Amino acid sequence: MANLGIGIIGLGMGRSLLPINGDPSFPATVRGICDVRLERVDAAKAEHGIEFGTDSYDALLDRSDIDLIAVYTPDGLHRDQTVQALEAGKHVLVTKPMTVSTEESEAIVGAARRTGKRVMPAQTFRYVLPHLTAKKFIDLGELGDIYFVAADYYQDLRPVYDYSPWRYEIPQDFVYGGLSHNIDTMRFLKGEIVEVAAYGSYSGLDNRYPRDKHETFVVNVKFEDGTLGRIAMAPCVRPPLPNIYVQVFGTSGTFVENQIVLDGIAGQPIIDFDYAQEAYAAAEQRVARNFVESIIADVPQDLNEVDGARVTAVGDAIWESIGSGGTPVKVRLDF
Amino acid sequence: MTSSSSEIGVGVIGLGMGRNMLGINYDANSRLAVRAICDVNPNAVARIAGEHSGQTLFQTDEYREILDRSDIEIVGIYSPDHMHMRHIRDALEAGKHVICTKPMVVSLDEAKATVDLVRRTGRKFLVGQTCRFVPRFMAAKKLLDDGDLGRLLFAESHYVHDMRPVFDATPWRASAPQDFMYGGACHPVDLLRWFAGDILEVSCYGQASGMDARYPGGKMDNFLINVKFENGVIGRIMAVFGLVEPPQHMNGLSVYGTRGSFVEEIAVFDKFMNQPDWTLKFRPEAGHGNEVLRYMRHFEECLIEDKKPTVNEIEGAKCISACWAAWKSIESGQPEKVFNDF
The missing domain is CATH 3.30.360.10 (Dihydrodipicolinate Reductase; domain 2)
Structure with missing residues (x-):
């Protein structure tokens, strides 16, 4: 079986992929790593048996034993690093958000078409067990016609700021960096979002984040078929909820994160799902596996650059709606 | 319970949700007493009266008969939503205090009219927003x-x-x-x-x-x-x-x-x-019965101490x-x- 070479840039979140070197079933090997902090590089090389480590992205791209670059840097760097990798003849797995503007998305879509190389945005919340389960029940038709979908994102960002200060220093734009999780989860469960109406606010749970930005969002959405949905992001004291919490209402059943009720079962008992406890890295590795296996089998991967562009376009529409005082805004889909 | 002068008489219009009000008659700590019940369905009136056979209850299918009674100081309105405005107006104008189930009314104009009526009549008013209880x-x-x-x-x-x-x-x-x-x-x-x-x-x-x-x-x-x-x-x-x-x-x-x-x-x-x-x-609670009794006790306190109910006509209107x-x-x-x- 083919074994692809992976090069990772950004060992913060990117370290999630390192354990694949210890997984004999994984048809790829991390052969090179890159980070601006060389002490991270050296530690990862030693721990995971990786031969090549560098703080030079060019040096990583020069490696002929690397077929696929995994981009796990701060959001604003994704466009240039992705385009550069494509032009170096590499496929690119890029952490969410693929981009932070439609202009950036166009650059990536253009480069992918020009080079014939593949791009996969790592939208990990498609790959967590509750959302895979929800999708399965939708696809099986058990929930009937789906007419409402919600995906909410609540997280205490204070510890996240502690280990990734760039989020408040640059700062991260949470419509792209945060809501891209919810947006893609919604797209996964129901299809394209065509309209949004949004409010944003600065709640100020952690005042390291700039006061003139927004970090709390409520968004109502419409899908292509007229279905309604909604998403929210709220930084808060650790909520007693999963990070991303989905609800799916259908004509014959209701799914809420780890529970389901079906009309088809007499008495409509609440059925609980007892998912295995997983680290977040498990979802990252599932994304990477889908990408690698799709490349090897020469079949389309689950998500490509057009999906990434559409997620960002929903983000653009959310900002436009907030800027116009909450007026509904159409989402661009043609990429 | 027997009637006494210290009791505060309650009449109920609408015995679906409104039947919960009768629970107050078994609360020894409350001075409220449901004395009259009304429903457009005479069978419902008879059935509820039968369930409370130890109580003396005036029974009618015509709500104005409740408003005419001098032993009724509070009217509980539990009719279908679109009838609330008429029942609120008639009860307040008859000099009764009003507890009205949610939604208080069904339009902005009706909300304004309710606020004006409460101001003009000086009666006390509570919206039965059960979630607050x-x-x-x-x-x-x-x-x-x-x-x-x-x-x-x-x-x-x-x-x-x-x-x-x-x-x-x-x-x-x-x-x-x-x-x-x-x-x-x-x-x-x-x-x-x-x-x-x-x-x-x-x-x-x-x-x-x-x-x-x-x-x-x-x-x-x-x-x-x-x-x-x-x-x-x-x-x-x-x-x-x-x-x-x-x-x-x-x-x-x-x-x-x-x-x-x-x-x-x-x-x-x-x-x-x-x-x-x-x-x-x-502690698990079935239905809305406990919530209704809690807001009735709150309303009773407001009457006795001449306070404005927390879920008053302004809150309801907003x-x-x-x-x-x-x-x-x-x-x-x-x-x-x-x-x-x-």
């Missing part, structure tokens, strides 16, 4: 009021209720039909107002689920309402009535503050090392006004300001 919401409010949750960052509420069995029990909701923005969404709207204050603006999407053919086709029964509060906080409300009964609390509340989060019955506080889940356990703005937002496709100048 549910223990887990009362606990959340106390935690917020006491500062344990800190400053409010974000809040949301929902009311999700599979109406199919409810249509079986109360067919008027399908045939009248009930307007679920007022009759349903008023619960989470009022709940959120209680925590976050006046709603400045709403942005709403609506949808007709078509889940039950008895409800008029094309009439919306599902609503997603985003809100801006006057204090700058944003929040949101989900009111969904065409769905398979979800595995959630029917009425739900999440309140996020700078010091803690409260979701349903679970609180997390910064001040507890490692932020453990802090799960509050409440809730209805937010619902009215949400309908307007659906129609205009734009965010709409909420009239709060009552």
Whole structure:
């Protein structure tokens, strides 16, 4: 079986992929790593048996034993690093958000078409067990016609700021960096979002984040078929909820994160799902596996650059709606 | 219980939800006593009277006969939503204090008229927004009021209720039909107002689920309402009535503050090392009976001590006004300001 070479840039979140070197079933090997902090590089090389480590992205791209670059840097760097990798003849797995503007998305879509190389945005919340389960029940038709979908994102960002200060220093734009999780989860469960109406606010749970930005969002959405949905992001004291919490209402059943009720079962008992406890890295590795296996089998991967562009376009529409005082805004889909 | 001069007589119009009021007759600590019951269905009157055969109850199917009685000081209005305005007006003008089940009324004009009537008659008025009398919401409010949750960052509420069995029990909701923005969404709207204050603006999407053919086709029964509060906080409300009964609390509340989060019955506080889940356990309560009795006791206290009820006509009117703005937002496709100048 083919074994692809992976090069990772950004060992913060990117370290999630390192354990694949210890997984004999994984048809790829991390052969090179890159980070601006060389002490991270050296530690990862030693721990995971990786031969090549560098703080030079060019040096990583020069490696002929690397077929696929995994981009796990701060959001604003994704466009240039992705385009550069494509032009170096590499496929690119890029952490969410693929981009932070439609202009950036166009650059990536253009480069992918020009080079014939593949791009996969790592939208990990498609790959967590509750959302895979929800999708399965939708696809099986058990929930009937789906007419409402919600995906909410609540997280205490204070510890996240502690280990990734760039989020408040640059700062991260949470419509792209945060809501891209919810947006893609919604797209996964129901299809394209065509309209949004949004409010944003600065709640100020952690005042390291700039006061003139927004970090709390409520968004109502419409899908292509007229279905309604909604998403929210709220930084808060650790909520007693999963990070991303989905609800799916259908004509014959209701799914809420780890529970389901079906009309088809007499008495409509609440059925609980007892998912295995997983680290977040498990979802990252599932994304990477889908990408690698799709490349090897020469079949389309689950998500490509057009999906990434559409997620960002929903983000653009959310900002436009907030800027116009909450007026509904159409989402661009043609990429 | 026997009648005495220290008792405060109550008459009930509408014995569906209104029958819960009769529980007060068995509360030895209350001076309230239901003395008259009315329903357009004489069989319901006879049945309820039979269930309380130890009580002396005036029975009628004509509500004006209750308003004419001098031994009735409080009228409880539990008729279908669209009849509330008429019953409120007639009761207040007859000099009665009023407890009216939610929704107080079903339009902004009616809300204004109710406020004017209460002012003019000087009677006391309470809207039976039951959520304010549910223990887990009362606990959340106390935690917020006491500062344990800190400053409010974000809040949301929902009311999700599979109406199919409810249509079986109360067919008027399908045939009248009930307007679920007022009759349903008023619960989470009022709940959120209680925590976050006046709603400045709403942005709403609506949808007709078509889940039950008895409800008029094309009439919306599902609503997603985003809100801006006057204090700058944003929040949101989900009111969904065409769905398979979800595995959630029917009425739900999440309140996020700078010091803690409260979701349903679970609180997390910064001040507890490692932020453990802090799960509050409440004694299970069936139906709305306990909530009705709690607001009756509150109303009784307001009468005796001459205080204004917490869920008074102004609170009721502001809730209805937010619902009215949400309908307007659906129609205009734009965010709409909420009239709060009552």
